[in-house]
Amino acid sequence: MRTRTRFDRAYFDRWYRDPRHRVLDATEIARRTALVLSVAEYVLERPVRSALDVGCGEGNWRAPLLARRPRLRYVGVDPSEYVVRRYGRRRNILRGSAEALDALPLRGPFDVVIASGVLNFLADDALRRTVRSVARLTSGVAFLELFTTADDVLGDTHGWRRRTAAFYRRVLHGAGFAQCGPHCYAVRGSAAALAALERVR
Numbered sequence: 001m002r003t004r005t006r007f008d009r010a011y012f013d014r015w016y017r018d019p020r021h022r023v024l025d026a027t028e029i030a031r032r033t034a035l036v037l038s039v040a041e042y043v044l045e046r047p048v049r050s051a052l053d054v055g056c057g058e059g060n061w062r063a064p065l066l067a068r069r070p071r072l073r074y075v076g077v078d079p080s081e082y083v084v085r086r087y088g089r090r091r092n093i094l095r096g097s098a099e100a101l102d103a104l105p106l107r108g109p110f111d112v113v114i115a116s117g118v119l120n121f122l123a124d125d126a127l128r129r130t131v132r133s134v135a136r137l138t139s140g141v142a143f144l145e146l147f148t149t150a151d152d153v154l155g156d157t158h159g160w161r162r163r164t165a166a167f168y169r170r171v172l173h174g175a176g177f178a179q180c181g182p183h184c185y186a187v188r189g190s191a192a193a194l195a196a197l198e199r200v201r
């Protein structure tokens with residue numbers, strides 16, 4: 001997939017600004033932000049200080065994260081030329097891809113790692129590599145949005161890989177993740193600190 005050029009200004013106008021196609025507005029992103037911060041702070045037992053947003057697009061999570069945690073360090077990563085040209089410096093977005101996170105100067109780990117609307121685009125090997133890198137980069141909770149063959153999905157699904165929930169669970173568990181909320185996963189020490197019925201593994 002030509003990710004550098006496909007995710008251009010027209011793509012974001014259509015899926016994020018045009019009321020006929022838009023599926024995710026600022027209110028919904030604010031709701032998701034509140035969810036992730038709450039789950040991560042519950043797990044970490046302290047305020048969240050850093051967030052990595054993988055496949056961040058225009059960095060729409062940044063403002064609601066900073067509205068709630070003004071001192072938070074936000075880093076976005078996206079392969080889109082348009083995104084990095086327009087928002088790279090202003091929103092601290094680095095050019096890069098999910099499957100090559102280890103090549104970037106990210107200064108992790110991060111209390112929160114977000115991968116929203118991006119993992120379904122990755123081929124099997126790239127997905128496994130990404131999930132392993134994200135596990136290494138997460139000190140609190142990762143928000144890993146994934147839809148399966150059991151889900152009806154609205155929005156842009158062009159180029160999506162359709163896989164079963166069992167497949168994704170194997171990949172996530174293989175990287176050490178335990179589910180601890182909607183699309184929320186804890187890893188290593190933070191997962192071990194959760195009670196048996198606070199996590200699904």
Ligand SMILES: C[S@@+](CC[C@H](N)C(=O)[O-])C[C@H]1O[C@@H](n2cnc3c(N)ncnc32)[C@H](O)[C@@H]1O
Nearest residue numbers: 003007055056057078079080097098116117118
């Ligand atoms: C549907 S948008 C999601 C944007 C944002 N995460 C959100 O929740 O609004 C998909 C984004 O994934 C990015 N993307 C596509 N392939 C990628 C890859 N291999 N690694 C990282 N990002 C990728 C695109 O450039 C685009 O910005």
